[in-house]
Amino acid sequence: xxxxxxxxxxxxxxxxxxxxxxxxxxxxxxxxxxxxxxxxxxxxxxxxxxxxxxxxxxxxxxxxxxxxxxxxxxxxxxxxxxxxxxxxxxxxxxxxxxxxxxxxxxxxxxxxxxxxxxxxxxxxxxxxxxxxxxxxxxxxxxxxxxxxxxxxxxxxxxxxxxxxxxxxxxxxxxxxxxxxxxxxxxxxxxxxxxxxxxxxxxxxxxxxxxxxxxxxxxxxxxxxxxxxxxxxxxxxxxxxxxxxxxxxxxxxxxxxxxxxxxxxxxxxxxxxxxxxxxxxxxxxxxxxxxxxxxxxxxxxxxxxxxxxxxxxxxxxxxxxxxxxxxxxxxxxxxxxxxxxxxxxxxxxxxxxxxxxxxxxxxxxxxxxxxxxxxxxxxxxxxxxxxxxxxxxxxxxxxxxxxxxxxxxxxxxxxxxxxxxxxxxxxxxxxxxxxxxxxxxxxxxxxxxxxxxxxxxxxxxxxxxxxxxxxxxxxxxxxxxxxxxxxxxxxxxxxxxxxxxxxxxxxx
Ligand code: BG6
Numbered sequence: 240x241x242x243x244x245x246x247x248x249x250x251x252x253x254x255x256x257x258x259x260x261x262x263x264x265x266x267x268x269x270x271x272x273x274x275x276x277x278x279x280x281x282x283x284x285x286x287x288x289x290x291x292x293x294x295x296x297x298x299x300x301x302x303x304x305x306x307x308x309x310x311x312x313x314x315x316x317x318x319x320x321x322x323x324x325x326x327x328x329x330x331x332x333x334x335x336x337x338x339x340x341x342x343x344x345x346x347x348x349x350x351x352x353x354x355x356x357x358x359x360x361x362x363x364x365x366x367x368x369x370x371x372x373x374x375x376x377x378x379x380x381x382x383x384x385x386x387x388x389x390x391x392x393x394x395x396x397x398x399x400x401x402x403x404x405x406x407x408x409x410x411x412x413x414x415x416x417x418x419x420x421x422x423x424x425x426x427x428x429x430x431x432x433x434x435x436x437x438x439x440x441x442x443x444x445x446x447x448x449x450x451x452x453x454x455x456x457x458x459x460x461x462x463x464x465x466x467x468x469x470x471x472x473x474x475x476x477x478x479x480x481x482x483x484x485x486x487x488x489x490x491x492x493x494x495x496x497x498x499x500x501x502x503x504x505x506x507x508x509x510x511x512x513x514x515x516x517x518x519x520x521x522x523x524x525x526x527x528x529x530x531x532x533x534x535x536x537x538x539x540x541x542x543x544x545x546x547x548x549x550x551x552x553x554x555x556x557x558x559x560x561x562x563x564x565x566x567x568x569x570x571x572x573x574x575x576x577x578x579x580x581x582x583x584x585x586x587x588x589x590x591x592x593x594x595x596x597x598x599x600x601x602x603x604x605x606x607x608x609x610x611x612x613x614x615x616x617x618x619x620x621x622x623x624x625x626x627x628x629x630x631x632x633x634x635x636x637x638x639x640x641x642x643x644x645x646x647x648x649x650x651x652x653x654x655x656x657x658x659x660x661x662x663x664x665x666x667x668x669x670x671x672x673x674x675x676x677x678x679x680x681x682x683x684x685x686x687x688x689x690x691x692x693x694x695x696x697x698x699x700x701x702x703x704x705x706x707x708x709x710x711x712x713x714x715x716x717x718x719x720x721x722x723x724x725x726x727x728x729x730x731x732x733x734x735x736x737x738x739x740x741x742x743x744x745x746x
Contacts, residue, residue, distance in 0.1 A: 247383075248345035249280040249684050252374070254327055254365060255356035256286025256297070259467070260391065264422075265354060266301050266320075268676035270312035272684075280684055283319045283349070285340055289326050297322035319344075327357065327365040333372035340374070347384075351375065352683055354389045358471075362390055363407035370411035380415045380686070389418045389683055392484050393475065394692070397708070398701040405694040418683050419697060423485040424690040425675030428638040428664070432492040432590070433506075435632070435640065442630075443497075445594065447569045453739045455591040456489055458482075458579040459746060462586075463540065463724065464557070469548030477559040478531070481579045483704040484697075487514060489634070490575055491696070493590055494565055503689040507696060514699035516567040525710035526717055528563075530732045531556035534582040537724030543582075554719055557581040560732035560743075561707065576735055578743060582724040587746035588635045594628040596740065602645070602655040617740065627657065631744070638664035638672070 251269060253261045266284065273282050286297055298320055302313045313320075321343065325336035341347040353375055355362055366388060369375045375386040390408070395401025408417050423429050436442065445451070458481055464472045472480065491510040498505040520528055534557050535542040543549060543557050558580035565575065596617070604613050633639035640662045645655035664672070682690055711717050720729035733742060 247280050248283060248349045250283045250285065250340065250343065250345060250349040250351045251680075252285050252287060252340065252351065252353045253356055254287050254353065255358075256322065257288035257290065257292075257300075258356050260356040261286060262301055262304050264674070264676045265356065265680070266313070267304065267306055267309050268674055268680050270309065270316050271673065272677050272681055273316045274312055280350070281319075282316060282684075283321070283343065283345065284316065285321045285323055285343070287323055287325050287327075287336065289324060291324045292322045294321050327361055327368060330368050330371055333368050333374060337372050337374045350383075350385045350684075352387050352389065354391075356391055359391075359393050359396070362394075363404050366390075366408050367411060375412065375416070377412055378416070379413070385416070385686065386412075387416050387418060387683060387686070388412060389420055389691075391420055392422075393479060394419050394484075394697050395701060396475070396479060398698060398705050401697050401701050405698070409694070414694070415686070415688065417694075418688060419692040419694075420679055421484050421488050421692055422675040422679065423488055424692075425677075425679040426634060427672035427678075428632065428634040429489060429492065430690070431638075432489070432632065433501075436493075437497050446592075448571055448573045450594050451573050452593045452595045453574045453576060453736075453741070454490075454493060455576045455578070455593070455744055456486055456493070456589075457577075457591075457744060457746070458486055458588045459583040460579075460581045460586055461583060461725075463534065463582045464543065464546045464549070466547055469546055473549050473553055473555050476531075476555040477557055477579050477581065478704055478708060482559055482561070482577060483700050484692075486577050486579060487517075487700045487703070488692070488696075489588075489590060490563070490577065493592070494570055494575070496569070501689065503687065503691075506689055507693045511693065511696045511699055513565060513567070514696055514703070516565050516570075517699070517703040518564040518566045519703060519706045520710070521706075522710035522714040522716055525707050525714075528561060528735065529707055529711070529717055530558075530560040530720065530729055530735065531711060531717055532558040532580070532720035532722050532729045532731075534558070534580075534724040535721040537582065537726065540582060540724040542721075542724060556719060558583075558720075558722065558728045560728070560735055562735040563703075574735075574739060576743075578728070578732065580722075580728050583727060584725055585746050586636060587633065589744060589746055590632040590634065591744050592630040592632075593739075593741060594630070596628070602653055627655075633746075 253265055255261060269282055269284055298317050302310055323336055323339050326332040353369060355365055357365060375388060378386060395404050491513045494513045495509040498509045533543045560578040563575040563577055600617060627643055627645040629643045631641040641659050643657060643659045646658045648654040648656040679690060720731055722728045
């Protein structure tokens with residue numbers, strides 16, 4: 240981990256300064272960071288877009304973002320917020336920009352962080368031209384006046400494009416200067432997956448195929464494709480938009496081996512090992528292990544095909560469920576069930592680790608039930624409201640950890656009832672956790688890459704998702720189901736549990 244220099248002026252150039260991400264997430268995060276005593280460095284912000292705009296007009300636009308406490312936080316850094324117009328596809332325009340940003344307070348010696356909040360197709364050429372214009376340059380990690388580039392997701396749209404982008408970036412910058420963002424890693428509860436696993440040794444002996452029956456990871460959203468997003472989303476879909484990045488990162492943290500230290504490389508080495516161990520399914524296996532769907536009209540909401548900007552003949556999925564497997568010593572044979580969908584009834588992100596049932600069921604057996612009926616009832620959960628021995632880690636909107644178990648119900652008979660140990664972050668800690676972007680920007684300023692993705696992690700994730708997507712698109716073996724907006728998605732996804740007890744969690 241590299242420490243930030245608190246005396247240093249850090250210039251944050253936001254390319255895509257007039258965009259939604261800049262206004263909704265980045266500037267509020269920077270404003271909040273600037274207020275924290277541990278924020279350290281002095282911050283200067285320059286929004287960059289193609290259209291012309293004065294500093295004052297830009298400030299007024301940013302300040303108008305409706306979020307509690309934002310206006311006051313923003314006022315404190317407003318004098319350090321600027322706007323410059325430039326075209327990231329034009330070298331001469333960037334050369335002019337360089338002269339302009341070098342002329343701001345701090346001069347050319349400032350530490351500079353370039354945030355690419357741009358259309359993804361522009362990433363590779365933007366990095367190349369930023370280097371040619373001298374806005375960034377290759378340097379060693381210990382040099383003062385650093386130059387770092389943060390690249391938003393999606394990092395490529397498949398393995399080949401991600402690889403090409405990595406090559407373009409590495410041609411002009413050293414790896415330590417490149418910060419590939421996945422905002423899920425900035426979430427407190429996602430980071431807590433590491434803390435929970437590697438600080439509490441009690442779970443380690445059972446964290447493997449001998450004791451875990453299956454792992455579920457869900458990212459459920461109530462939102463559909465918001466206005467203005469169809470241009471991006473319709474060519475992308477649920478698999479590439481959320482599963483390839485956020486969900487596989489969560490999977491990696493749940494399944495990785497313990498790192499020898501919390502050093503960025505040690506941690507990322509372990510994550511990439513897991514991602515590389517994802518079993519690459521052939522088309523037949525994809526047909527058995529994946530479900531894709533899109534939302535149709537619901538009781539109160541329009542269907543995906545009626546969203547503004549979606550192509551009439553679109554085949555993009557807004558829901559994906561996969562049964563993934565990790566081919567390594569710890570996890571071989573344990574299904575990792577991954578599910579993500581838009582327009583589901585509830586917004587929540589959750590990890591469930593379901594431990595094996597005892598080999599023999601001694602309790603709760605109705606006296607007149609045959610062995611076969613009893614087995615069936617156990618499998619479909621009819622005898623127990625909550626399956627015992629499930630560890631549930633709630634990532635959002637509530638940050639929780641729960642462990643379910645059975646207890647004897649008071650009375651003359653030996654009847655087991657479901658019970659749970661529950662922990663809630665907000666009850667335990669007073670402060671709301673900082674926004675994910677705030678945490679990640681703080682780390683980027685400090686040069687700590689632990690919570691950013693390395694090129695090989697991204698490529699390993701794409702390799703897996705490409706195998707699924709190729710089977711979908713080229714072999715046509717997986718139908719595109721439809722589910723009414725506001726419902727739990729297609730029933731076909733339940734079949735992914737085959738051979739295991741239980742069903743999809745509803746948060
Ligand atoms: C983004 C996706 O990366 O993550 C969005 O592009 C999705 O489609 C979002 O809605 C989910 O993030 P969060 O933090 O709201 O779970």
